[in-house]
Amino acid sequence: MTPSHLLRPKGLSLLCATLFLSGCDMAILNPKGPVGAEEKTLLIAATVLMLLVVVPVIVMVLAFAWKYRASNEKAVYTPDWAHSNGIEAVVWTVPCLIIVVLAVLTWKSSHALDPYRPLDSAREPVTIEVVALDWKWLFIYPDQQIATVNEIAFPVDTPVNFKITSDTVMNSFFIPQLGSQIYAMAGMETQLHLLAHTPGTYAGISANYSGHGFSDMRFAAHAMGPEEYEAWIAKVKASGSQLDRAELQKLAVPTQKTPVAYYGSVTPLLFDATIERYMAMGKSGRELQIADAMGQTCRAGE
Known part of the structure; x- marks a missing residue:
C-alpha cells in the first residue's frame, strides 16, 4: 500500500520529481x-x-x-x-x-557550435576514427596505428577530431558532458570536434535506437594528463592483437555488453575501406590503394 504521507500534495510532488529524475544524471x-x-x-x-x-x-x-x-x-x-x-x-x-x-x-x-568546425588550440589535435557496430563502438587511432573497442582516451585541453561512420544501421555518437551528438551512417563520414578541460572518465552513449543491444552500446572516454595518455597508448600497443579486415568482420557480428578490447596494430585505411565498400564507385587509384591494404580486390559497385 502507498504510505499516507505520499498522498499529501507535498509528498506527491516529491514522488513525481523522484520518478522523473531517477534515470537522469544531469x-x-x-x-x-x-x-x-x-x-x-x-x-x-x-x-x-x-x-x-x-x-x-x-x-x-x-x-x-x-x-x-x-x-x-x-x-x-x-x-x-x-x-x-x-x-x-x-x-x-x-x-x-x-x-x-x-x-x-x-x-x-x-x-x-558547428560540429565540423575545428576547435582553436595551440596543441596538436588527436584524431580518432569511429565505427558504429552492432552493438559496440570501434575506435581507430590512425596516427598511433592502434584501435580499441568501447574505450577511448585523449589528453586534457587537447582538441579531439572524430571522424565517424557506421558499418551497420544509422547510429548516433554522443558524449553528453563534452557536448554535441552527431549521427553515424553507413557509406558516409561525419565529423565532430570536442575538447575536455577537466581530467576524468566521461560516459559515451548511442543516442539513436539501433536494436536489441542499443541500451548497452556505451563506452568510456578518459581525459588524461599527457604522461598518463602516453602510458595508455603504450598499454594498447602492448596488447599484441591486430585489427584487420577479418577481425573487423568478426567484430561486426551483433553482440551485447561487449567488453573493452585493445588492438596494438591496425591495417592501414581500414576506416576508409569501411566507408567506401558501401559506395558505388568505379576503380580508381584511391580504391586500388585501399584494395591493396585490405588484401582483396574491390569491384565496381561494391
Missing part, C-alpha cells in the same frame, strides 16, 4: 569542455525565454479560474465581451520578441 548540465559549456548556456537561455510565456499563462489560468468561480459574486459578468486591443498587443508582441531573440541565438550558436 550530465548535460555538468559540462567538462567548452562545447558542452556553450550548449548548456544555450539550453538555459532558451528555457528561460520560453518560460516567459509559459509561467504567466499558467498563473493567469489559475487566477482567472479563481476570480471567475461561480461563488464569486463580485466578479464582473460581461457575456458580450469579444475583443481587447491591449490583450491582443501583449499576446502577439511578447511571443514575437521571444522568437526574434531565439532566432538570433540559434543562428549564432549554429555557426559557433
